[in-house]
Amino acid sequence: MSNKPRKFRGGVHPNDSKALSAASPIQDAPLLDKYTVIVHQNIGAPPEVLVKKGDEVKKGALLAKASGFVSAPLHAPTSGTVTAVDKCDGPTGLRVAAIEIRADGEDEWGSPFEPITDWQNADAADLKQRVSDAGVVGMGGAGFPSHVKLSPPAGKEIDTLILNGAECEPYLTADHRLMLEQAEDVVVGAAILARILGLKSAVIGVENNKPDAIEALKKAAAKTNVTVQGLPVNYPQGAEKQLIYTLTGREVPIGGLPMDVGCVVQNVASAVAVNDAVVKGHPSIERITTVTGEPLVNPGNWRFRLGTPISKAIELAGGVKVQPAKLLLGGPMMGFAQNSLDVTVMKNTSGILLIPAEQVSQYTSDPCIRCGKCVSCCPMGILPATISQAVENERFDLAAQLNVLACIECGSCSYVCPSRRPLNQHFKRAKAEIMAARKKK
Amino acid sequence: MTIILVSLLFAALLGAILALIIGVAAKAFAVESDPRIETVTDMLPGANCGGCGYAGCADFAKAIVEGVAPPNDCPVASAEATVRVADYMGITSEEKEKVVAVVRCSGGISDTVRSPYNGVEDCRSAVLVAGGAKGCDYGCIGFASCARACPFDAIEIRDGLAVVHPDLCVGCGKCVDVCPKDLIILTPAAVDVHVYCNSPEKGAAKRKVCKTACIGCRKCVKASDSEDQMLIDGFLIATNYNNPPLPDLVEKAACPTTALRLATQHAAGAYEGVSK
Amino acid sequence: MADNILAITIGAILVNNFVLSKFLGICPFLGVSKKLSTALGMSGAVVFVMTLSSLVTSLIYKFVLSKSFTINGTAVNLSFLKILVFIVVIASLVQLVEIVLQKFSPPLYQALGIFLPLITTNCAVLGAAELNVQAGRGVLASTIYGFCSALGFALALVLFSSLREKLDLARVPVPLQGTAIGLITAGILAMVFMGFSGLV
Numbered sequence: 001m002s003n004k005p006r007k008f009r010g011g012v013h014p015n016d017s018k019a020l021s022a023a024s025p026i027q028d029a030p031l032l033d034k035y036t037v038i039v040h041q042n043i044g045a046p047p048e049v050l051v052k053k054g055d056e057v058k059k060g061a062l063l064a065k066a067s068g069f070v071s072a073p074l075h076a077p078t079s080g081t082v083t084a085v086d087k088c089d090g091p092t093g094l095r096v097a098a099i100e101i102r103a104d105g106e107d108e109w110g111s112p113f114e115p116i117t118d119w120q121n122a123d124a125a126d127l128k129q130r131v132s133d134a135g136v137v138g139m140g141g142a143g144f145p146s147h148v149k150l151s152p153p154a155g156k157e158i159d160t161l162i163l164n165g166a167e168c169e170p171y172l173t174a175d176h177r178l179m180l181e182q183a184e185d186v187v188v189g190a191a192i193l194a195r196i197l198g199l200k201s202a203v204i205g206v207e208n209n210k211p212d213a214i215e216a217l218k219k220a221a222a223k224t225n226v227t228v229q230g231l232p233v234n235y236p237q238g239a240e241k242q243l244i245y246t247l248t249g250r251e252v253p254i255g256g257l258p259m260d261v262g263c264v265v266q267n268v269a270s271a272v273a274v275n276d277a278v279v280k281g282h283p284s285i286e287r288i289t290t291v292t293g294e295p296l297v298n299p300g301n302w303r304f305r306l307g308t309p310i311s312k313a314i315e316l317a318g319g320v321k322v323q324p325a326k327l328l329l330g331g332p333m334m335g336f337a338q339n340s341l342d343v344t345v346m347k348n349t350s351g352i353l354l355i356p357a358e359q360v361s362q363y364t365s366d367p368c369i370r371c372g373k374c375v376s377c378c379p380m381g382i383l384p385a386t387i388s389q390a391v392e393n394e395r396f397d398l399a400a401q402l403n404v405l406a407c408i409e410c411g412s413c414s415y416v417c418p419s420r421r422p423l424n425q426h427f428k429r430a431k432a433e434i435m436a437a438r439k440k441k
Numbered sequence: 442m443t444i445i446l447v448s449l450l451f452a453a454l455l456g457a458i459l460a461l462i463i464g465v466a467a468k469a470f471a472v473e474s475d476p477r478i479e480t481v482t483d484m485l486p487g488a489n490c491g492g493c494g495y496a497g498c499a500d501f502a503k504a505i506v507e508g509v510a511p512p513n514d515c516p517v518a519s520a521e522a523t524v525r526v527a528d529y530m531g532i533t534s535e536e537k538e539k540v541v542a543v544v545r546c547s548g549g550i551s552d553t554v555r556s557p558y559n560g561v562e563d564c565r566s567a568v569l570v571a572g573g574a575k576g577c578d579y580g581c582i583g584f585a586s587c588a589r590a591c592p593f594d595a596i597e598i599r600d601g602l603a604v605v606h607p608d609l610c611v612g613c614g615k616c617v618d619v620c621p622k623d624l625i626i627l628t629p630a631a632v633d634v635h636v637y638c639n640s641p642e643k644g645a646a647k648r649k650v651c652k653t654a655c656i657g658c659r660k661c662v663k664a665s666d667s668e669d670q671m672l673i674d675g676f677l678i679a680t681n682y683n684n685p686p687l688p689d690l691v692e693k694a695a696c697p698t699t700a701l702r703l704a705t706q707h708a709a710g711a712y713e714g715v716s717k
Numbered sequence: 718m719a720d721n722i723l724a725i726t727i728g729a730i731l732v733n734n735f736v737l738s739k740f741l742g743i744c745p746f747l748g749v750s751k752k753l754s755t756a757l758g759m760s761g762a763v764v765f766v767m768t769l770s771s772l773v774t775s776l777i778y779k780f781v782l783s784k785s786f787t788i789n790g791t792a793v794n795l796s797f798l799k800i801l802v803f804i805v806v807i808a809s810l811v812q813l814v815e816i817v818l819q820k821f822s823p824p825l826y827q828a829l830g831i832f833l834p835l836i837t838t839n840c841a842v843l844g845a846a847e848l849n850v851q852a853g854r855g856v857l858a859s860t861i862y863g864f865c866s867a868l869g870f871a872l873a874l875v876l877f878s879s880l881r882e883k884l885d886l887a888r889v890p891v892p893l894q895g896t897a898i899g900l901i902t903a904g905i906l907a908m909v910f911m912g913f914s915g916l917v
Contacts, residue, residue, distance in 0.1 A: 093571030
């Protein structure tokens with residue numbers, strides 16, 4: 001592997017606004033008296049709920065078990081009583097199933113897992129089982145169950161493990177602080193993941209705008225086989241396919257997965273969750289989330305338990321000094337707009353972002369002026385302008401022909417479009433329609 | 442005179458030769474086609490709406506001639522037209538009950554607003570990002586995907602709510618397929634009483650997001666003539682289309698949220714602004 | 718001879734394009750240009766009909782119609798039957814194409830619809846035959862001219878249908894939708910082809 005990172009095609013350079021929260025150390029969010037844990041926190045099948053109203057649960061107790069291979073179990077964020085298994089406001093705007101737990105204040109661990117302190121000599125299959133049992137999912141945003149990525153099908157040779165510490169989304173600093181403050185855990189997590197895959201080494205990719213994190217990781221990784229690689233600053237550097245290209249020069253084929261080119265990519269926060277699961281025996285019940293945005297009094301990074309409502313997170317950040325106009329879960333490029341403060345923190349909630357009114361435009365989109373900006377910035381090399389016109393005319397056959405399925409929904413095209421066309425939403429629609437049509441067949 | 446004769450002779454000769462070539466070719470490359478298909482196609486409405494399940498009227502005509510589909514599968518054709526096709530084919534056709542579409546939601550923007558929506562004005566696009574501007578997860582999004590799909594202009598968007606005009610609707614079912622919320626059902630045209638709500642949530646939860654939701658109070662069930670005219674499913678009540686209530690039920694029941702409506706009156710806008 | 722053929726070829730395809738320069742055959746040009754696939758099918762049919770009709774008509778003209786002979790002491794020259802004979806030949810060829818297409822490509826037959834029999838009255842086909850006579854071309858030159866003119870027609874049709882497929886995705890003002898914007902596009906395309914004038 002060459003050490004010089006390449007630059008992937010396209011990309012944009014939005015104002016990153018990370019200074020708002022980058023200097024704020026991770027704080028543990030105080031124990032609340034109520035948590036509403038959303039059941040379906042992973043891509044794939046929703047887990048099967050095991051508890052019912054009135055059950056007493058200990059911290060880390062299994063709330064729901066995986067219901068298939070591509071699924072992840074869910075554990076109790078604290079000890080207490082299950083007060084309801086009902087619906088709550090979900091991050092996509094729809095109401096979703098959730099388990100409500102009233103904390104007893106003891107915060108007492110049950111006994112879910114035996115720590116595997118001697119992981120260097122442990123069986124790879126046992127380690128993988130632990131990752132699966134602990135419910136670790138991709139914490140970068142997608143929520144893809146980690147153990148699935150660690151189980152390449154026969155015939156797919158994996159030779160590279162990449163840890164994704166790019167954190168290219170503007171505003172977000174959760175991974176940055178994590179790499180800075182828990183560098184050791186990241187490195188150990190990487191080593192465990194490498195052991196599961198039967199690899200000797202791993203590489204951690206970090207954007208060059210976080211020199212302190214790179215420094216910390218390099219120090220922690222000094223005597224290990226884990227290397228740290230600075231990456232050029234370019235959105236979406238943290239997208240899987242772009243990251244693989246930057247570090248290895250390999251291009252994931254259209255419709256393919258990283259494992260098709262011998263790579264496995266895991267988020268650094270997931271690596272820490274793996275470390276916690278194996279070394280400490282803790283299931284994935286908390287995550288570090290950036291609560292940020294200009295309207296907040298004290299933006300910063302907190303370690304939240306799953307099920308913490310957004311309203312509480314905003315309270316912790318000192319509340320607002322001006323009325324925000326928009327609330328996003330995730331970053332400004334790929335995040336989802338929310339309309340309820342009752343949505344709770346999930347395993348993939350990397351950020352809670354408030355945007356003031358002057359930065360939110362109530363626009364109407366204009367016709368495409370064929371400037372080609374979207375084409376030159378698209379990191380996947382597809383034609384956003386043409387595809388969006390096809391979608392507007394409901395020509396999904398044409399959109400499929402133009403490879404809309406290769407779109408990674410990074411939002412770069414929508415960001416640069418001078419006509420403010422809702423390109424990204426068009427592609428979401430096209431992908432959904434094409435997948436539905438294929439399923440029908 | 443000679444010139445005329447020679448001309449005629451030459452023209453006749455040329456014609457004969459060409460006719461021979463074409464005749465041979467027509468014999469050699471003959472395609473068997475049933476002339477009845479074309480006749481039946483002409484008898485059909487020609488809307489090419491696909492309501493019969495075939496790709497256009499010509500395809501349906503082919504199915505009729507082949508005996509695969511009965512003529513009354515066409516939801517658009519009038520009863521007389523169907524009988525005409527059946528007579529031509531020498532088969533008897535039962536008259537099919539006419540159906541119309543009903544959008545099972547009564548929540549206009551003014552009844553159930555949640556937050557501003559700024560994106561593609563299309564229901565199927567809106568459900569992918571936060572689900573549009575309205576508060577109810579189950580209700581009409583109001584971006585007219587169904588109205589655009591309707592080949593007969595029978596759906597009107599009024600106050601961000603899709604309203605079917607029963608007199609224009611032929612029941613082809615195109616709108617049923619495009620609604621991302623599965624709100625639209627085909628109901629017997631003879632039935633006028635419908636519950637314009639599709640949310641299975643608890644009454645209080647529904648009431649919080651929508652003024653015109655069915656809260657499951659069962660007033661209509663009690664007011665109906667016989668027990669099973671209105672069906673209760675959890676917190677939602679629906680018309681029993683196998684044993685439908687009479688139109689006067691709406692007045693008798695005095696639905697507190699006006700979710701119980703007459704389709705004809707609903708289309709005429711009689712319930713606008715009456716919700717409390 | 719070779720020079721002459723090259724001149725005919727380039728002249729017929731680009732410089733004196735039947736559709737965009739001579740404005741012959743506009744009806745199928747507008748009618749079957751909505752989709753590239755049908756345009757290609759139509760082009761194939763026209764190429765076939767035009768080449769063959771040029772060959773046959775020039776043969777008939779050379780060996781029968783242009784000859785003067787004496788019968789019963791009266792001098793006879795049948796060249797006045799030119800148009801009548803040409804159109805009969807063209808009509809027969811179109812019939813032939815129709816029969817073959819219906820047998821071997823029913824979808825294309827369906828898609829071309831009324832425009833297939835209308836090749837008969839396509840002035841481009843008759844025009845090619847007539848122009849051959851006017852220019853006094855021999856049988857080989859006539860056939861090449863017919864074939865190349867048809868290629869020119871095909872080129873125009875394919876270009877135009879590709880443009881119209883793009884136009885399908887564009888937002889066209891309501892009064893200009895359909896044939897109106899099609900004619901505007903055709904006009905611009907014709908202006909583009911003016912750039913070839915003087916080439917031969």
